[in-house]
Amino acid sequence: MSRLTIGDLAKRTGTKVETIRYYERIGLLPVPPRTEGNYRAYDNRQLGRLSFIRRARDLGFSIEQVRDLLDLADQRDRSCEAVDVIAGQHLAEIERKIADLVALRDELADVIGRCKHGAVADCRIIEALAPHGSD
Amino acid sequence: MSRLTIGDLAKRTGTKVETIRYYERIGLLPVPPRTEGNYRAYDNRQLGRLSFIRRARDLGFSIEQVRDLLDLADQRDRSCEAVDVIAGQHLAEIERKIADLVALRDELADVIGRCKHGAVADCRIIEALAPHGSD
DNA sequence: ATGGACCCTGTAGCCACTACAGGGTCAAGC
């Protein structure tokens, strides 16, 4: 069981050192033992836990969702229904965000498409932003 | 020229009062004159400006982009090329975000699809999050 | 013994608001 410094953990998971300390502060990572020189001393379990966190964060789960997933992952004999629920909710949220962004893109593309590249006074983009006319 | 309170402005633009004060604080809205009782007194120009801001924000422009757009909108005899550039950059950014989210959705949907709804120990979602095996 | 790479704590900053607390003002109704 290898002794890992916070820098080792950072390198192996692609996380910044400050972020790891932040995860510890908010209780996402356990408080690790310290060396004589007061350095955090990690082992492979924390490496695994941090990998899990990073992967979940990369998939867009919020910190609170990650916290719930970690709790669930530890209760290995329970049904994974709760896991499914969290993931499903997150998927729905992502779908919604995609739909919102697509609508936004279409609207913005439409606004840009009407630009005749003349003076600002005739700019359709500006006009589209100020639809009440410029008193 | 009607005198508008901050609450009137808020109602007419769908903005919260606090947000309007925030916009003033960061210099996006001009400091308005005050009534005897120290209330902000707006007119239709500020209403128009705030509508512009809200619409640009709704289209996802950042505060800094809105600031630039407002500056440009005031220089009515210049070419609107700069406006086009800002809008184009923003459109590209949105496209990128959509692509990122779609990739995310596909990956997450895949992870969820592999779930066999058994115990957490065999949960494919948890496994997918901790790809290095469980110590 | 010295240099540089690493580690420590604590705090402040980022974005774009939002939410108070603790007060003042104003208009309507009695």
Next chain:
DNA sequence: GCTTGACCCTGTAGTGGCTACAGGGTCCAT
């Protein structure tokens, strides 16, 4: 004229998820 309640004021702190210092300590190789 007094009360009530809706509105307004300032100032500060919180949100999420980090990130970036400042100002110091530790460790290891030379």
